[in-house]
Amino acid sequence: MFLDDVGLHSLTLFQLCSYSAAVSAALLFYDYSITVADEIELIWFAPWGAGKGLFLLNRYLSFIDTPLWLYRDLxxxxxxxxxxxxxxxTGWTLIIGVLIAEGE
Structure with missing residues (x-):
């Protein structure tokens, strides 16, 4: 059985989205690995405040929603x-992350 053009195009787009999700997860972990030393030095031992709380929420929400997106999509x-x-x-963590990052 052959796929029609629309079905084949849909499968191609789905595969492209899957690759994009995997690449974004790899970039997330790469970014974390190259910046965690500075984060420990500058953020972890700093006194608690609104800025530190927002930074940590923004930084670590992506470690919750990215694996869930991958699990859902793949x-x-x-x-x-x-x-x-x-x-x-994933929708709510995305909304919360955008609100924290944009500050509006």
Missing amino acids: GTRHSLSVCGTLDNI
């Missing part, structure tokens, strides 16, 4: 309830 045979839950969690 996983197979998720039930509708699992997909809905993953969509809600």
Whole structure:
């Protein structure tokens, strides 16, 4: 059975999105690995304040939502309830992260 052009195009786009998600996760971990020493020195031992709290939320929310995005997008045979839950969690962490980063 051959795929029609629309089906093949959809599969190609899905594969491209999957690769993009994997690359973004790799970049996230790479960025963390090259900046964690400065973060420990400058942030971890600094007194608590709004700036430190916002920095840490912004920095570490991505370590929650990125694996969930990958699991949602690359996983197979998720039930509708699992997909809905993953969509809600990743959606809200994305919104919170944007609000923290943009400050509006």
